[in-house]
Structures are given as structure tokens and as C-alpha cells.
Amino acid sequence: MIQFEHISKSYGKTPILKDLNFTIPDGQFVVLIGPSGCGKTTTMKMINRLLEPDTGSIFIDGKDIQSEDKVSLRRHIGYVIQQIGLFPNMTVAQNICVVPRLLKYDKDKCDEIVTDLLKMVKMEQYADKYPSELSGGQQQRIGVLRALAASPPIVLMDEPFSALDPMTREILQDEIKNIQQKLNKTIIFVSHDMDEALKLADIIIFMSKGKIVQIASPEDMLENPANELVRDFLGKHSSESQESSAIESFMRTSVQSMRKDRGVRECAERMARYSVDTLLVIDEEKHYLGTVSIGDIRHWGKELTSIEPLIRQTARTARIGDDAKESFDYLLDSEVNASYVVVLNEDDTIAGLVTKTSVARSVAETLWGDVK
Ligand SMILES: Nc1ncnc2c1ncn2[C@@H]1O[C@H](COP(=O)(O)OP(=O)(O)O)[C@@H](O)[C@H]1O
Ligand SMILES: [Mg+2]
Structure with missing residues (x-):
């Protein structure tokens, strides 16, 4: 102390x-x-x-x-x-x-x-x-x-x-x-x-x-x-400026991404290090390509040298400037059970992520006024 x-x-x-x-x-x-x-x-x-x-x-x-x-x-x-x-x-x-x-x-x-x-x-x-x-x-x-x-x-x-x-x-x-x-x-x-x-x-x-x-x-x-x-x-x-409903007001910008030519092992290690089960994958120009999950790495990883074959395009994406509502509805849909939406810049590079936590915060705000 x-x-x-x-x-x-x-x-x-x-x-x-x-x-x-x-x-x-x-x-x-x-x-x-x-x-x-x-x-x-x-x-x-x-x-x-x-x-x-x-x-x-x-x-x-x-x-x-x-x-x-x-x-x-x-x-x-x-x-x-x-x-x-x-x-x-x-x-x-x-x-x-x-x-x-x-x-x-x-x-x-x-x-x-x-x-x-x-x-x-x-x-x-x-x-x-x-x-x-x-x-x-x-x-x-x-x-x-x-x-x-x-x-x-x-x-x-x-x-x-x-x-x-x-x-x-x-x-x-x-x-x-x-x-x-x-x-x-x-x-x-x-x-x-x-x-x-x-x-x-x-x-x-x-x-x-x-x-x-x-x-x-x-x-x-x-x-x-x-x-x-x-x-x-x-x-x-x-508080005030977050009243805007554009999606960038709700996203986090510290996002882990990995180049597609990186090794499976490096990718798994990075996931472990940051305690995440998915990583975003980018190309040489930092354009977003999709995601790789720890499940896929476990299942297929041993035979591969790079993560490229494991990239999936299943994650929902949104653009900077989009209204947040659509993404929120998607994240709150219990049948979909998604935990994030990837937000992209105009040039397809990654701007950030909107997660369920961002939604919860915003909902609390609407219900209780100044909660943040
Ligand atoms: N050795 C010094 N002699 C006179 N003024 C100093 C000296 N060191 C710092 N100051 C003044 O003390 C103030 C605080 O400085 P500092 O602690 O370095 O600020 P910060 O790290 O917040 O930018 C500043 O106005 C600076 O000009
Ligand atoms: Mg200083």
C-alpha cells in the first residue's frame, strides 16, 4: 500500500x-x-x-x-x-x-x-x-x-x-x-x-x-x-456524446487480430494469452477476412501450417456509421447467441468489436437514465 x-x-x-x-x-x-x-x-x-x-x-x-x-x-x-x-x-x-x-x-x-x-x-x-x-x-x-x-x-x-x-x-x-x-x-x-x-x-x-x-x-x-x-x-x-446511436460509440477498439499466413500454433498461443476463443483474421493489407476459432484449431490444426484454411465468414459485420440498433438486436437474439459483431472501416480494415457487454451497458442506460 x-x-x-x-x-x-x-x-x-x-x-x-x-x-x-x-x-x-x-x-x-x-x-x-x-x-x-x-x-x-x-x-x-x-x-x-x-x-x-x-x-x-x-x-x-x-x-x-x-x-x-x-x-x-x-x-x-x-x-x-x-x-x-x-x-x-x-x-x-x-x-x-x-x-x-x-x-x-x-x-x-x-x-x-x-x-x-x-x-x-x-x-x-x-x-x-x-x-x-x-x-x-x-x-x-x-x-x-x-x-x-x-x-x-x-x-x-x-x-x-x-x-x-x-x-x-x-x-x-x-x-x-x-x-x-x-x-x-x-x-x-x-x-x-x-x-x-x-x-x-x-x-x-x-x-x-x-x-x-x-x-x-x-x-x-x-x-x-x-x-x-x-x-x-x-x-x-x-455520457452526452454516447447518446449517438452510431455503432462506433459502442465498440471497443482493442481487438486481437492475426494475419492469415500465421501459424496455427502461434494463433492458439495468442488465444490462450488473451483468454479468447476466437481471433479475427486479416490479410497483408489488414483487410478483414473472417475469424478462426479454437474449436477448429483443435480439430484440424495439426495438419496445417497456416490458419488460412480455417477462416470462417460466419461472424456478423457492420460498418462504421451504421446504426447500432441492428447489431444490438442481433446480439440480443437468444437463438443466434452471438457474442460480438465485427465493425469494419470503409476500406474493410477492422475498426473494432461490439460485444454483448456494450449492449448491456446501453440497455441499462436507456432503462435507468444516466447509468453508464
Ligand atoms: N526542475 C523544475 N524546475 C522548475 N519547474 C519544474 C521543474 N520540473 C517540473 N517543473 C514544472 O512543474 C510542473 C509539473 O511538471 P511535471 O510533473 O513534469 O508535469 P506532467 O508530468 O504532468 O506533465 C510543470 O509546470 C513544470 O514546468
Ligand atoms: Mg510528465
């Missing part, structure tokens, strides 16, 4: 943080969000004592961090920033094991850590490569693994994915959420992107001008934004 008590900080005469008070329970994914310059990074750097407050105290598990040795504190708190700064002359494995080596773990233990962590992001074959041989997304993944290597219970992440392209960012978001749940870490993640916050957070802490405006779960924040600024940030997600 991390507690902020009356934390304030000024630079010169300018107050930057103004009496911050909050508690973060263990195992939560907390996203710190707010306009640029509101004090997110400053707040985060207090937790590993890269910065000290002028007044107030921070407690981790009841212990005032001021009384702890900075270096040992930092060894128990992972830290990931946007410019990850892998060491160029070290291999991936060596980069991951910087902290374990400082902690004098033996070689076998280090090797084990590297293998386990790389496996988690499907990069086992990269252990002996150098950072310059990796893509930006892969480097950032290694940066995340490095922060996790000594199993810190707390990981701080300051806009770690904001320099990546949107596709890669989505994938890394999925991965970090997965890792957090699997390893039960407390993650404090700075973002200025509400989509990211809504997707990742158990708790969102919204800051403005050095103060906390609202602490809430994504659902509660959507339901009851504390003020206009929060409402603005929620933008397209918030």
Missing part, C-alpha cells in the same frame, strides 16, 4: 503539488492522468525518491520512505520511462539482468529470470541480440522486463508507450495489463491519454494544476466526472 499524506512541492515560488492525499492499495493498476504540466511526473518521482517533497510524507506498507535508504528503495520499485535507454553494449539478457546482478543473484537465477520474462512477451529468441537489432516496440518491451527483473512489488511507468505507433502501443498495453494481473504488481502508470487510462486502470487518479480532481474507477469516472475538465478528457467516452 502506498500512502501520500499532505505532499506539497514548489519550484521557487511556484507551487507544483498542492497537498496531495491518496492511498493506493496493493495489486492495483493505477493510472495518473491530467493535462501536461499538472504534476504527474513530479508526483511519480516522489515515490522512488528521485524528488523529495517540501512537506508531507509518503508511506509504503506503513513505512515512511524518508527513513529508507534511497538505493535500496529504488531496487524494490521498478521504473520505466518513455526513453527507455537500454545499454547499447549489453545484450537483451544482460540489459534485463542489470538489477538482479547488482543484487548479486547468481548466474543460474539470472538466466532463469531472463528466460521467464522473455517468454512472457514471446521474445525468447532475442536474449543474445543487442538493442540496435530491435524495433522500438521490442526495445520498450525489454525496458519493461528490466523493470520487472528483480520482482519489485511496485512498478512506476511514466508514459512508457507514448513514443510508439498506435498498433504497437495497443499490443504493449495488452501485455502490461496481462503481466500486471499475472504477477499481481502494483503499477502506477502516468498517461495523458484517456483511452489508455480507461483500458488499463483499476483506479484513475485525475490531476490538474498540482491537485487531485478525482480518484475513481474507469466506470465511475465515466458515470460521474467530477468537473468539466474531466468530462472534456473523457470526451467521446462520456
Whole structure:
């Protein structure tokens, strides 16, 4: 548990943080969000004592961090920033094991850590490569693994994915959420992107001008934004604009898809990793082709090299701009018993999915007014 008590900080005469008070329970994914310059990074750097407050105290598990040795504190708190700064002359494995080596773990233990962590992001074959041989997304993944290597219970992440392209960012978001749940870490993640916050957070802490405006779960924040600024940030997600009945207002955009030339095994692994029983399949130009199900993979998979022969065109599709009603009726039809509709852009690429959950939410809204 991390507690902020009356934390304030000024630079010169300018107050930057103004009496911050909050508690973060263990195992939560907390996203710190707010306009640029509101004090997110400053707040985060207090937790590993890269910065000290002028007044107030921070407690981790009841212990005032001021009384702890900075270096040992930092060894128990992972830290990931946007410019990850892998060491160029070290291999991936060596980069991951910087902290374990400082902690004098033996070689076998280090090797084990590297293998386990790389496996988690499907990069086992990269252990002996150098950072310059990796893509930006892969480097950032290694940066995340490095922060996790000594199993810190707390990981701080300051806009770690904001320099990546949107596709890669989505994938890394999925991965970090997965890792957090699997390893039960407390993650404090700075973002200025509400989509990211809504997707990742158990708790969102919204800051403005050095103060906390609202602490809430994504659902509660959507339901009851504390003020206009929060409402603005929620933008397209918030109540008023969702009154539109176009299908894109109800869809989720983080969707797992797989190219048709990919292997059956890779596909099955991806399904397991994301706990889904169907994946959307696309071609080289990202056009939607259909779906592949785990049932078909189990039944036919062994004889095939790629998933292409298993693609079925049974899933219902809709277009961006379509009225949502038709898709909703379809999803609510108990005889069909479908769990999603695939929403396509005009060029046949995938825009997102509308699921039964989206329907339930919308129905609740209609029945009870402002429920979201
Ligand atoms: N070393 C510093 N000296 C003076 N002002 C600073 C310093 N570091 C940050 N600030 C100011 O503090 C405010 C909060 O900064 P920061 O925590 O980095 O914001 P955020 O991460 O939310 O964008 C900004 O107005 C910034 O200009
Ligand atoms: Mg910042």
C-alpha cells in the first residue's frame, strides 16, 4: 500500500503539488492522468525518491520512505520511462539482468529470470541480440522486463508507450495489463491519454494544476466526472456524446487480430494469452477476412501450417456509421447467441468489436437514465 499524506512541492515560488492525499492499495493498476504540466511526473518521482517533497510524507506498507535508504528503495520499485535507454553494449539478457546482478543473484537465477520474462512477451529468441537489432516496440518491451527483473512489488511507468505507433502501443498495453494481473504488481502508470487510462486502470487518479480532481474507477469516472475538465478528457467516452446511436460509440477498439499466413500454433498461443476463443483474421493489407476459432484449431490444426484454411465468414459485420440498433438486436437474439459483431472501416480494415457487454451497458442506460 502506498500512502501520500499532505505532499506539497514548489519550484521557487511556484507551487507544483498542492497537498496531495491518496492511498493506493496493493495489486492495483493505477493510472495518473491530467493535462501536461499538472504534476504527474513530479508526483511519480516522489515515490522512488528521485524528488523529495517540501512537506508531507509518503508511506509504503506503513513505512515512511524518508527513513529508507534511497538505493535500496529504488531496487524494490521498478521504473520505466518513455526513453527507455537500454545499454547499447549489453545484450537483451544482460540489459534485463542489470538489477538482479547488482543484487548479486547468481548466474543460474539470472538466466532463469531472463528466460521467464522473455517468454512472457514471446521474445525468447532475442536474449543474445543487442538493442540496435530491435524495433522500438521490442526495445520498450525489454525496458519493461528490466523493470520487472528483480520482482519489485511496485512498478512506476511514466508514459512508457507514448513514443510508439498506435498498433504497437495497443499490443504493449495488452501485455502490461496481462503481466500486471499475472504477477499481481502494483503499477502506477502516468498517461495523458484517456483511452489508455480507461483500458488499463483499476483506479484513475485525475490531476490538474498540482491537485487531485478525482480518484475513481474507469466506470465511475465515466458515470460521474467530477468537473468539466474531466468530462472534456473523457470526451467521446462520456455520457452526452454516447447518446449517438452510431455503432462506433459502442465498440471497443482493442481487438486481437492475426494475419492469415500465421501459424496455427502461434494463433492458439495468442488465444490462450488473451483468454479468447476466437481471433479475427486479416490479410497483408489488414483487410478483414473472417475469424478462426479454437474449436477448429483443435480439430484440424495439426495438419496445417497456416490458419488460412480455417477462416470462417460466419461472424456478423457492420460498418462504421451504421446504426447500432441492428447489431444490438442481433446480439440480443437468444437463438443466434452471438457474442460480438465485427465493425469494419470503409476500406474493410477492422475498426473494432461490439460485444454483448456494450449492449448491456446501453440497455441499462436507456432503462435507468444516466447509468453508464
Ligand atoms: N526542475 C523544475 N524546475 C522548475 N519547474 C519544474 C521543474 N520540473 C517540473 N517543473 C514544472 O512543474 C510542473 C509539473 O511538471 P511535471 O510533473 O513534469 O508535469 P506532467 O508530468 O504532468 O506533465 C510543470 O509546470 C513544470 O514546468
Ligand atoms: Mg510528465
